[in-house]
Amino acid sequence: MTLLWSLAALVPLDGLGHYIHWGVIDVSVANFVVIVLMIVTFVAALFLPFPGRNRRRGDQ
């Protein structure tokens, strides 16, 4: 539990949120990080090898 509290202390949640302003785009850093993670996950899902893929192909 102490470890969890220590980790939570690393992320300041009591202050004002941070925002990215880019022309008409106005997004919080937290939401931007989630969007980047979704894109990374999507690209990784396309290119990372799936376990047992070759074996399955052999079965067909």
Add this chain to the structure above:
Amino acid sequence: MTTEIDRQWTTRLRKRAAGKLPPEKLLPDTQPAYVASWIYVFGVTTIAALTMVILSGVILAIRGPQWWHSSSIGHFVNSLHLWSVEIFFFAMIVHLWGKFFMAAWRGGRTLTWMTGVVTFLASVATAFTGYVSQTNFDSQWISTQAKDGINATGAGSIFNVLNLGQMLMWHIVLLPLAAIVLTALHVLLVRIKGVVPPFDERAGADQ
């Protein structure tokens, strides 16, 4: 010769259901080789997250707001509910992107795609009513910010975001029911039509 039993609606419904979705199609033993890719896991990840959302939501409903605001276990279950929702939307968006670029509506799968679209919209509405039902300053802020937008659409006359009781009912009864029924329909349609195959590389630009 058609008997009276054959004409019963229960008989006709059972035969139709069994014809459309025999047990081996409903719970198949194998999947086509092209399904062996990470991009195909996000649909079932979304369903797993939805299960956690519902289970944690049931516990929150049993114990109530005072419990989830003031006790350690309440905070934990409340966080579990929030983070399950985060994973639910995360996985659903990646699933959506994957299916969009596969043009997953091909091969008579229009209804599968559309039930996915409507489920996504119902999920957004469910999440929104959840945010305004937290019974804290965050929910007060969100509802007062949202009311003008909702009122501008004209929907404010029947959908009042400042009415906590109404929002809570939408959040824990109507919208989850819609999301669950639509998800079940979506999965059944995937089972009936099968997972959309990749584009044929030889087909070229005509697809």
